[in-house]
Amino acid sequence: MIDSNSARIVVDAAGFHLDDWHKRARFTPEDLAGLDAKTGASGVLVLDAAQRVEDLTPWLNVLTAVEIGFDNAGDGRGFSLARALRGLGYARDIRASGGIHVDQFRHALQCGIDAVILTREAASRMPEQHWVNAATTTALNYQARLGFASASWRSREDLNL
Amino acid sequence: MSAHPIQYVITANDFHSGAVVFWGGDAWLLRLRDACVFERAEDAEAMLTQFRPEQVVGAYVIEVVADAGQLQAQHIREAIRARGPSNYFHGKQAEEDHVSL
Amino acid sequence: MYRYNQFDTEYVRQRVAIFREQVARRIAGVLTEDEFKPLRLQNGVYLQLHAYMLRVAIPYGTLNARQMRALAMIAECWDRGYGHFTTRQNIQFNWIRLDDVGDILEALADVEMHAIQTSGNCVRNVTADHFAGAAKDEIEDPRMTAELLRQYSTGHAEFAFLPRKFKIAVTGAAHDRAVTAFHDIGINIVRKEGVVGYRIVIGGGLGRTPIIGTELVEFLPKADLLPYLEAVLHVYNRYGRRDNKYKARIKILVQELGIETLRAEIDAYFTATRDAFAGVPDAMLGAIEAAFQPPEMPPEMDVAEAYDLRHDAALSPALAAWMETNLEEHRDGRHAIVSISLKAPGATPGDASAEQMRVIADLAERYAYDEIRISHEQNVILPHVPKAHIAAVFRALDAAGLASANIGQLSDIIACPGMDYCALATARSIPIAQEIATRFTALKMERDIGALKIKISGCINACGHHHVGHIGILGLDRAGVENYQITLGGDGTEDAALGARTGPGFSAEALIPAIETILDTYLHGRKNRDETFLAFYRRVGMAPFKRALYPPTNRARHESAA
Missing domain, CATH: 3.30.413.10 (Sulfite Reductase Hemoprotein, domain 1)
Known part of the structure; x- marks a missing residue:
């Protein structure tokens, strides 16, 4: 059990929060077959960046929390994974964890990721104000201008930018 | 290949200017001839972890030989870094010693 | 040519501000070099052997006199008085200080230019036929498509960290001057039963594993281009190899999956997402189309109809020799396409001094409707020169050491x-x-x-x-x-x-x-x-x-x- 002192930080477009998922059960796509709807709804599905999300379609209306692990800052698969999930109609929370930093926050938000989970170390190195500033840069978006604005760019709409 | 023994020097690029620099023992210097020379590669390698990233980028060890008292890089790439490009008289070959970073 | 609208201007200015702030965080030690490197690369900043290098984008190789003069100014203020034009129609400055990059990017923004995505594992500067808009054998000016792709690919959040770089080239002519078969995506503008659309070639490339591209789509309707490319990039981003830098380009994915499987994968995503794509607003398409109309030719051009270049050739053997190699037929008989060779024997291929850049800028403004192109062969093109001005253009080039008569020949290396x-x-x-x-x-x-x-x-x-x-x-x-x-x-x-x-x-x-x-x-x-x-x-x-x-x-x- 993680106590709140060591709990990770979650950052969304509004700023830092304590990780409110840390007490929820965590499971992977392999666990889905044996999972009841209640656990599915109360737990966190943890996805590896290589996951084929198209196989998850039957569970997408049950799940409420998806965490996508980024291997390292140079690995952008997680962004496509989030877009794919949004494209398939998944509308609840998506968070990113692992090797993702403040200069990728714009990318995360625009791809339909709601928040990034940070270690304490990362949160102290990358202060809250940098994340909030980065979130404002989503407003200038060529793709949205060209007709790509859609449900998959959800966070943009939520922020009313 | 030269008959002179191979020695070792630490090189990097200055973070702000990108200029080629050599470790002089207590500071980064612009000239290969001012570099601190190591007899053993391990001793030079051991130094690499201690450099400050806000000062230089990508420090590494190169092989040199002292030919008639002049330090010369063994590899053509390092010779070009120490001298400057061959198509223009730019870079180290054209710079006065007092040029700052 | 395309001029920035308010959005383009704001976007580029914002990117300059973001980069300045990133440099400051790197200096303060907040960003490590490993974190900073991809950020500087996406702004065109490399660390080369002797200094930093800045690669400036020249979208589809098109620029005007004012932009060329800005490049000359940058060469003089922040470099050593010259620039190097590259095989991707860009320009590189070899002697840049990191501390100056913010100011240089600002100077570029002043003339509607930038260095965004000229490096890094993202969609790079889109290249096009350097004779676009002037070539006789053209179905449509490829720069309309290239500009659309410039906007589409700029700052695309999903595709900023691809397995590897991604290069797109567009040609609208039968004769391929844009090397489209050797790009990650090659786009050929084609006409089928009277309708203009695209033939899409995928997985070509040079490098360690040179491969000629494979046809992915025989005929793609124009309206589907962006969502279809979105599907290509999405599939590549998810399934392209990341374990080995030399196997990370899409050409390897094409080889490993096979074109059929890859096409099915792309089509599935395309089909699933196309409906969510609202289409490019007509006003935006219209603005792009309007930007690439042929230059307005003055009424006195009608007189030039009869101008016979043989007259000039007879007067000067040097001019005759130059015309033989450096002129190309224009679609409008009163004009010629002039190639300015940056390959004087003994000089560095693709290099131009600040002074030479200004000479070219002046000529473009005075004689050639203010249009300049950079070719992937590292030369400069004046795409629309009235034949009556050819001799004057030659004399001015000759005085600036720019009249090498060698286009397409041995020394045009x-x-x-x-x-x-x-x-x-x-x-x-x-x-x-x-x-x-x-x-x-x-x-x-x-x-x-x-x-x-x-x-x-x-x-x-x-x-x-x-x-x-x-x-x-x-x-x-x-x-x-x-x-x-x-x-x-x-x-x-x-x-x-x-x-x-x-x-x-x-x-x-x-x-x-x-x-x-x-x-x-x-x-x-x-x-x-x-x-x-x-x-x-x-x-x-x-x-x-x-x-x-x-x-x-x-x-x-x-x-x-x-």
Whole structure:
């Protein structure tokens, strides 16, 4: 059990929060077959960046929390994974964890990721104000201008930018 | 290949200017001839972890030989870094010693 | 040409501000070099051998006089008075301080330019036919498509961290001057039953594994271009290899999955997401289309209809020789396309001094409707020059050392910066280009040889396009010593072909005699002067070249050296 002192930080477009998922059960796509709807709804599905999300379609209306692990800052698969999930109609929370930093926050938000989970170390190195500033840069978006604005760019709409 | 023994020097690029620099023992210097020379590669390698990233980028060890008292890089790439490009008289070959970073 | 709207301006300014702030965080130690590197690369900043290098985007190779003058100013203020035009229609400055990059980007933004996505694992500057809008054999100006793709790919959140870089080229003409078969995506504008659309080629590329692209879609409706490319990039981003840098380009994914499986994967995503794409607003399409209309030609042009260039040619042999190689027919008979060679024998291919840039800018403004192009062959083009002004343009170029009459010939060599500048290079390429050009022009062989493309790369990454050179040269490192492999018969046009290796490589000293042997073999063996080097090679194959290059007595020695 993680106590709140060591709990990770979650950052969304509004700023830092304590990780409110840390007490929820965590499971992977392999666990889905044996999972009841209640656990599915109360737990966190943890996805590896290589996951084929198209196989998850039957569970997408049950799940409420998806965490996508980024291997390292140079690995952008997680962004496509989030877009794919949004494209398939998944509308609840998506968070990113692992090797993702403040200069990728714009990318995360625009791809339909709601928040990034940070270690304490990362949160102290990358202060809250940098994340909030980065979130404002989503407003200038060529793709949205060209007709790509859609449900998959959800966070943009939520922020009313 | 030269008959002179191979020695070792630490090189990097200055973070702000990108200029080629050599470790002089207590500071980064612009000239290969001012570099601190190591007899053993391990001793030079051991130094690499201690450099400050806000000062230089990508420090590494190169092989040199002292030919008639002049330090010369063994590899053509390092010779070009120490001298400057061959198509223009730019870079180290054209710079006065007092040029700052 | 396309002018920035309010959005473009704001976007570029914001990117400058973001980059300044990133540099500040790097200096303060908040960002590590590993975190900072991809950020600087996405703004065109490399750390090369002697300094930082800034690669500035010239979208589809098009710029105006004001922009060219800004490049000249940057060369003088922050570099050493020159710039290097690249095989991706960009310009590189070789002697940049990181501390100055913010100011340079600001100066670029002042003239509607930037360095965004000129490096990094993202969609790079989109290239196009350098004769776009002037070529006779064109279905549609490819720059409309290229500009749309510039906007689409700029800052695309999903595709900023692809497995590897992603290069797109567009051509609207039958003759492929944009090397589309050797791009991650090559786009050919085609007409089918009267409708204009796209033929999409995927997975071409040079580098360590040179591959000619495969047709992905025979005919794609224009309206589907963006969502379809979105599907291509999405599939590549998820399934492209990330375990090995040399296997990370989409060409390897095409090879490993097979074109059928890959196409099915792309089509599935395209079908699933197309409906969510609202389509590009008509106003935006209209603005792009309007930007690439032919220049308005003044009424006195009607008089020029009768202008006969033979009159000029008769007056000056130098002008006649230059017109023979450096002029191309324009779709409008009153105009010509002028290629300005940046390949004076002995000079660095693709380099232009600030002064030369200003001369070109002045000429463009005065005579050529303020339009300039950069070709992937590292030359400058004035795409619309009234024939009546050709002689004046030539005289001005000649005075600036820009009148080399060698387009498409031996000394019009493509060369990457090589080990004189590039951190990745394994051998020098510039001195090789200089030596070849000087040697064979001194021997007066160039005119006799005629059409010939020599391309030199200083490492396996093939920025010098050596695989598609009629004669390709690849510089490698053999135990700290430069060694050069030669390939023959490459072709980057619609008849795409990869060059074949002659055999073991040559030392820097042995390389020029080897090139001479190759040229002699051609000159002595060709049927007549009309048989080009490439045609000769295609007829006779490698054997006679091999025999001449590696005579039996020497063969053992060569092989042991390699």
